[in-house]
Amino acid sequence: MIEISGVTMDFGEARSEKPSLSDISLTIPEGCIFGFLGSNGAGKSTLLRLMSGVYPATSGEIKIDGENVYDNPNAKEKIFFVNDETTQFANYTADELRMFYKGAYPAFSDSVFEKVMSALKLPLDKKLSTFSKGMKRQAIVALAIAAQTKYLLFDEAFDGLDPAMRRMVKNIITDDIFDRGATLILSSHNLTEISEICDHAMLIHEGELIFCDELDALREGFTKVQLVVRDPALAEENALRAGITGLGLEVLDIVSMGSIRQVIVKAPEDEVVSKLSALSPELAEGVPLTLEEIFIYELEARGYGSADLINEDK
Amino acid sequence: MAAQTSLTRINSYSKVLTKNCKLQFLLVLVLCVLSGFMNVIGMIAFGKLENGFITEGVFFSFLVALAGILIVPALFRELYNRQYADVEFSLPMSAAERYKAKLFVLAKLHILPFIISQAITVLVALTFARSDTPTVLLTFLSNLSALAFTDGIALLCMSCCGSIVESLYSSLFMAISVSTIIPAAYLKLFMGLSGRHSNAFDPFALPIGFPELAVKLLGYDDEWYGDRSVPMLLISLALSAMLFYIAYLIYRRRSGLSTGKPIVYKAFYCVLILLSTLTVVLLCFLNSFYLAIFIGLLVCVGICVTSNRGKLTLRKLMFSMLALVGCLACVLVAGFAGYATNGFGYVRNDLSEKFKEHSNDKTALLMIDYYPGDELYQAGIYDYHEEFPIVEDSDYEKASKAFILVADEIDRSNKSFGDNLKNYLDTVIYENKDVKEYAGATFSIRCDVYHRFIPGEAPNDYYDNILFSCTPEQAMRIKQKLKDAGINTISYREYFEQNDLEFREKDMPGRSY
Numbered sequence: 002m003i004e005i006s007g008v009t010m011d012f013g014e015a016r017s018e019k020p021s022l023s024d025i026s027l028t029i030p031e032g033c034i035f036g037f038l039g040s041n042g043a044g045k046s047t048l049l050r051l052m053s054g055v056y057p058a059t060s061g062e063i064k065i066d067g068e069n070v071y072d073n074p075n076a077k078e079k080i081f082f083v084n085d086e087t088t089q090f091a092n093y094t095a096d097e098l099r100m101f102y103k104g105a106y107p108a109f110s111d112s113v114f115e116k117v118m119s120a121l122k123l124p125l126d127k128k129l130s131t132f133s134k135g136m137k138r139q140a141i142v143a144l145a146i147a148a149q150t151k152y153l154l155f156d157e158a159f160d161g162l163d164p165a166m167r168r169m170v171k172n173i174i175t176d177d178i179f180d181r182g183a184t185l186i187l188s189s190h191n192l193t194e195i196s197e198i199c200d201h202a203m204l205i206h207e208g209e210l211i212f213c214d215e216l217d218a219l220r221e222g223f224t225k226v227q228l229v230v231r232d233p234a235l236a237e238e239n240a241l242r243a244g245i246t247g248l249g250l251e252v253l254d255i256v257s258m259g260s261i262r263q264v265i266v267k268a269p270e271d272e273v274v275s276k277l278s279a280l281s282p283e284l285a286e287g288v289p290l291t292l293e294e295i296f297i298y299e300l301e302a303r304g305y306g307s308a309d310l311i312n313e314d315k
Numbered sequence: 316m317a318a319q320t321s322l323t324r325i326n327s328y329s330k331v332l333t334k335n336c337k338l339q340f341l342l343v344l345v346l347c348v349l350s351g352f353m354n355v356i357g358m359i360a361f362g363k364l365e366n367g368f369i370t371e372g373v374f375f376s377f378l379v380a381l382a383g384i385l386i387v388p389a390l391f392r393e394l395y396n397r398q399y400a401d402v403e404f405s406l407p408m409s410a411a412e413r414y415k416a417k418l419f420v421l422a423k424l425h426i427l428p429f430i431i432s433q434a435i436t437v438l439v440a441l442t443f444a445r446s447d448t449p450t451v452l453l454t455f456l457s458n459l460s461a462l463a464f465t466d467g468i469a470l471l472c473m474s475c476c477g478s479i480v481e482s483l484y485s486s487l488f489m490a491i492s493v494s495t496i497i498p499a500a501y502l503k504l505f506m507g508l509s510g511r512h513s514n515a516f517d518p519f520a521l522p523i524g525f526p527e528l529a530v531k532l533l534g535y536d537d538e539w540y541g542d543r544s545v546p547m548l549l550i551s552l553a554l555s556a557m558l559f560y561i562a563y564l565i566y567r568r569r570s571g572l573s574t575g576k577p578i579v580y581k582a583f584y585c586v587l588i589l590l591s592t593l594t595v596v597l598l599c600f601l602n603s604f605y606l607a608i609f610i611g612l613l614v615c616v617g618i619c620v621t622s623n624r625g626k627l628t629l630r631k632l633m634f635s636m637l638a639l640v641g642c643l644a645c646v647l648v649a650g651f652a653g654y655a656t657n658g659f660g661y662v663r664n665d666l667s668e669k670f671k672e673h674s675n676d677k678t679a680l681l682m683i684d685y686y687p688g689d690e691l692y693q694a695g696i697y698d699y700h701e702e703f704p705i706v707e708d709s710d711y712e713k714a715s716k717a718f719i720l721v722a723d724e725i726d727r728s729n730k731s732f733g734d735n736l737k738n739y740l741d742t743v744i745y746e747n748k749d750v751k752e753y754a755g756a757t758f759s760i761r762c763d764v765y766h767r768f769i770p771g772e773a774p775n776d777y778y779d780n781i782l783f784s785c786t787p788e789q790a791m792r793i794k795q796k797l798k799d800a801g802i803n804t805i806s807y808r809e810y811f812e813q814n815d816l817e818f819r820e821k822d823m824p825g826r827s828y
Contacts, residue, residue: 104327
């Protein structure tokens with residue numbers, strides 16, 4: 002289990018700047034696939050680096066199975082971190098990298114490495130500088146899997162892979178994770194991908210944790226309601242928002258399409274429909290949100306994204 | 316999961332690091348081969364160390380040592396490259412293990428090839444030039460000390476910098492500054508301002524830095540070779556080991572957080588800028604004050620602009636200017652104090668008063684040059700008016716003969732003068748007692764009193780070998796003796812005329828100041 006308690010990361014470049022991460026606390030259970038979501042520059046990669054001991058936290062602590070991770074080889078033996086670049090490996094052949102990681106990770110498996118490399122049809126004796134970007138990432142994924150660590154941390158792991166290879170690599174990783182009961186933590190901007198393979202996710206924005214939960218619970222926590230209310234007092238969007246908020250519901254967004262209002266509410270469907278009945282709606286039909294919609298509405302509610310700008314221009 | 320032993324991790328990590336330094340290793344290898352080759356050739360072909368060994372072999376050894384400045388950054392890529400930082404800091408290794416692995420590779424790629432090349436030199440010395448073995452061993456220890464010093468400085472600078480550019484130039488600046496600052500301060504503030512040239516204390520023999528580099532930069536090539544005694548060399552090695560340890564303590568504190576920052580620690584930035592500026596100011600001091608300001612400005616503003624990149628502020632720029640002003644003020648105050656107190660009480664007698672009679676217009680200079688291995692052998696005398704005899708078509712025998720004649724004359728006619736001198740200067744060395752003993756070497760007869768007797772003479776302006784004051788009459792007598800001995804001489808003026816050169820009085824040696 003990875004426990005992140007009250008972690009703040011301040012790069013301290015300018016006093017006026019907000020910390021990159023503010024008081025983040027979350028727990029990543031063993032054997033799950035955990036997705037890190039967030040806007041650009043939200044702090045996902047920073048958090049991954051903190052978890053893999055690249056950075057020390059300004060305050061708070063990160064424990065891997067009860068041990069602090071920073072400068073602790075015992076804790077770091079359980080982690081393999083793949084960052085979003087592969088340029089550092091250019092001078093090495095896959096075989097040389099295998100020897101390197103084999104020396105560093107006690108459980109490194111030659112057979113797994115060869116199996117994955119062979120499945121991906123990658124040569125062992127050629128320098129990575131001769132590989133395409135996608136091939137380099139595949140080779141690093143193979144090394145990560147072969148290291149057989151308990152926790153695998155991937156930062157934008159599938160970038161540069163074509164759709165077919167993306168699927169294949171994903172399958173290789175998830176098969177390995179399930180077989181070994183390991184934990185996969187990955188950050189990605191591809192929400193479809195996260196929702197496909199992850200069972201837990203967290204959303205981070207401007208260094209603050211917005212939510213962190215199981216994916217199903219997350220989806221259930223948001224409802225998109227098709228709402229028709231005839232009360233003239235609620236004709237205006239702001240009045241309707243105030244009305245719904247008055248019922249104890251958090252409204253993320255309202256979009257009007259004729260008389261039908263599409264309201265995004267942060268609450269389970271049953272609770273939303275039941276509370277909205279107080280407005281005597283002609284229609285109140287709840288639909289669960291996709292992860293992408295949750296992401297967009299959560300961030301838009303915090304002023305992130307271009308939707309408002311486009312609307313203002315119109 | 317069996318825990319990987321620390322040694323396995325270090326071993327495996329060092330293998331990959333070795334691969335990161337292939338080019339640098341190649342460079343070291345080439346330089347080591349050249350150094351060993353020059354040493355061996357020097358000993359076998361010339362049979363004497365002074366010809367080939369001291370110059371080319373040592374020069375290449377010096378370059379091998381300097382290569383440390385290039386190897387260290389190649390080993391510590393995680394300190395300036397974010398991609399490497401992600402990989403290396405996330406590896407299951409402690410900072411201590413990473414540092415040990417890097418030191419191991421440094422020893423393997425830099426120190427070991429050097430030791431092997433030097434060992435070959437020692438073996439050859441034992442075989443072909445047995446009498447030179449002590450010198451070879453001392454040179455070996457001296458080179459090893461220089462190598463350890465460069466690596467120590469490079470490690471220290473690398474652990475304080477987060478960018479390769481800063482790492483390179485700060486290592487270079489620090490190596491130069493640490494090596495030069497004490498000799499420069501001593502030679503300028505004590506000797507320069509006291510008007511005394513003394514070999515009693517050798518600032519280049521101190522166990523700090525590169526003595527050869529300091530000797531070159533301060534222009535004392537003819538005076539000192541930066542020789543250190545064995546105990547001093549051992550102290551120097553111990554000081555370098557201390558640098559390694561300090562670098563380790565700093566490296567242990569580094570994380571991926573500071574990767575990419577040009578200079579990580581403010582204290583290091585302050586030390587770098589102050590030390591570099593002070594060194595430059597001291598080096599230029601007494602030569603040209605304006606040059607000191609100009610080069611000092613270039614150095615401190617250069618460091619400030621480079622290390623701050625796009626984040627340069629007026630405040631930071633002001634700090635660097637303040638550093639320059641501070642250094643200039645310190646040197647000026649120390650210089651004034653040195654001048655007012657006769658070199659901080661270093662001068663026991665007012666020499667200019669004691670030897671006033673030798674600083675009049677009638678003073679002539681007796682000079683002999685001897686360049687073994689060169690085509691030209693000179694022996695001559697000149698005075699300040701026009702005499703500058705050059706031995707024409709000279710050869711080794713003629714030059715030696717001339718040398719002996721002139722040296723004898725100096726010895727004879729100036730004996731009382733020399734004795735008198737010794738009462739005031741305890742460092743005047745007459746090495747011309749037995750010329751034959753130095754037959755294969757560059758003669759080094761230090762009549763440093765020269766600088767006392769010629770008013771306006773720059774303290775560090777030296778002429779070769781024998782340079783002595785005598786009267787024009789004495790000079791003419793010696794010239795006649797040379798003629799009697801069959802050594803052709805021509806006057807300086809004649810020499811120019813014969814070679815279709817325009818004669819200008821200021822071209823005469825000793826007349827340019």
